[in-house]
Amino acid sequence: MSHDLSFDVVIVGAGIVGAACAYHATLAGLSVCVVDRGPLAAGTTSAGEGNLLVSDKEPGPELDLALLSNALWRSMADVPVCGTTFGARAELDPKGxxxxxxxxxxxxxxxxxxxxxxxxxxxxxxxxxxxxxxxxxxxxxxxxxxxxxxQDMQVQPMLATALLLRLARDAGAVTLLGESVTGFARDGVRVTGVRTSRRAVAAGAVVNCAGTWAAEVAAHAGVRVPVxxxxxxxxxxxxxxxxxxxxxxxxxxxxxxxxxxxxxxxxxxxxxxxxxxxxxxxxxxxxxxxxxxxxxxxxxxxxxxxxxxxxxxxxxxxxxxxxxxxxCPDHLPIIGPDPRAPGLWHACGHEGAGIGLSAATGRLIAQSLRGEATDLPLHPFRPERFDEVSA
Missing domain, CATH: 3.30.9.10 (D-Amino Acid Oxidase, subunit A, domain 2)
Incomplete structure (x- = not known):
């Protein structure tokens, strides 16, 4: 098994949330590796309609996240990629x-x-x-x-995922597709990387973007996320x-x-x-x-x-x-560092809104990884909140 890869961040999951986290992390100057057991966008992303909505959300943390994401999606429209713009290639449609x-x-x-x-x-x-x-x-x-x-828009989710990962790779990110995460490397309680079916990858942080399989990934670190x-x-x-x-x-x-x-x-x-x-x-x-x-x-x-x-x-x-x-039982995603397993972050549990919320999620994760103030407070999305309810 190879042990020669090391990154600032390993992102588990190559759906649209993982792709957005990879894109924003590379923008923030971090070295990034994306790992997925299948091809890109093979899970929930491939079955989505591409909704980028604010209309279906009650006021509160999720709507705040949606509004931030809406602005970020709009800012992506003119980003050059593949000889054209992100908006044109990803079928970004501001139809309302x-x-x-x-x-x-x-x-x-x-x-x-x-x-x-x-x-x-x-x-x-x-x-x-x-x-x-x-x-x-x-x-x-x-x-x-x-x-x-x-403000409601639509995007073609598989195209958007591929383009975000293309932009991340252009900035130096590495993708390891077809490799299952089988466990985490640990230094005491701290997560220091992942083990896959082919290799070990060291990292300063691991981000769980595994969608409907996020609970399975979290369990490798001995923590519970009820996705x-x-x-x-x-x-x-x-x-x-x-x-x-x-x-x-x-x-x-x-x-x-x-x-x-x-x-x-x-x-x-x-x-x-x-x-x-x-x-x-x-x-x-x-x-x-x-x-x-x-x-x-x-x-x-x-x-x-x-x-x-x-x-x-x-x-x-x-x-x-x-x-x-x-x-997720409370209909809010899980975003941010997990104090129960230092070195592990989560970006999962978005239910049917993950495509729309991915842009803001990626930005907040990148800011948090850098130790910066986040555009929105992460407290409502904290991973340990479900343990607090059951305690």
Whole structure:
């Protein structure tokens, strides 16, 4: 086994969160190695829709993280990469979001949420029922109104991951793909590197960006992070003209995101992509790593989409795919150093928001690794908080 590699930071996981951590760490002048047991973006990232949202979050630490991330994504748009810009290559689309109320009874709660979000820095524009089709001409009849969120964006997550890692490699980062982390090197209680299936890699710090497998990685250091998989399905239609302009969803989606239920939940989420396909979500259920297809989930997706956009009843669904969101019980990610295992940092547990939150997560991790003041306080995201609750 080789023992000749040494870095400031080893990042475990080559999904979008790991890629963002690698990018920001190299920007901060740190030497970086990214390790993953598979290819890049092979886990949750490959099953994501690419949402960069502020509209679906209640005011609080996660929304603060989303707003910081939104600004960082926008700043990435013009970064040169691969002969063009990051925004163009990664299909960064500032299309905005549109949340609609199915009935007049649900509109007051949506308006109250928008008001609280606006106080936290979110742009939320009310849209009357008779104005919805000015934004989305193909919406169904009878909707009660809604709010438009111009800050919401979308990115192609696998492209974004590949580009972030390309930029990190251009700055000197090394990637070791196809190598499982089998344990940590230790100096007393301190984590000083990783052991993989092929070699030992020394590091001043290790960052756990292993997504739904973050608990397994943390266990190598004898610490607990309660990250569990939450399965979701997405339908993909045949390519169409740009018939859906925004990310459009019913207000029920916000409640589903915040739910603790393990049972199957679904609420319609529909959005077009630059390639012309329409992505249809969203379902959530906690069934472990069961990859079985759920006809019930697929039926719910199709019915919900047609409820919002009746024309979709005549459109061909090309395929469906599923993935596992890294779920935390309090719906907040785990970001920062772990005092239970000095030398170990975590950046995991983002559930369905990891693509959107990855930019800010990477920046905060890099600042923390450098011992700098972070743009946002890390206390709400601290890894040991679950031990405090159970104590």
């Amino acid at each position: 979001g549109l949340i609609v109320a199915a009935s007049a009874a649900t509109l007051p709660a949506l308006a109250e949420l928008a008001e609280r979000q606006a106080a936290a820095g979110v742009e939320a524009e009310p849209v009357a029922a008779d104005g919805l089709r000015d934004h989305e001409p193909n919406l169904a009849d009878g909707l009660a109104g809604g709010f438009r969120y111009p 569990a998989p939450r399965r979701g399905f997405v339908l993909v239609t045949e390519p169409l003209p740009r018939v859906v302009r925004h990310k459009v969803y019913l207000a029920d989606y916000v409640a589903d995101v915040a739910s603790d239920s393990a049972a199957l939940q679904s609420s319609p989420v529909v959005e077009g992509t630059p390639s012309g396909t329409v992505l249809i979500g969203a379902t959530r259920e906690r069934v472990g790593f069961d990859r079985a297809w759920s006809p019930d989930a697929i039926r719910r997706l199709a019915a919900g989409a047609v409820r919002l956009f009746p024309f979709l009843a005549d459109v061909v669904a090309l395929r469906a795919y599923r993935g596992f969101r890294p779920y």
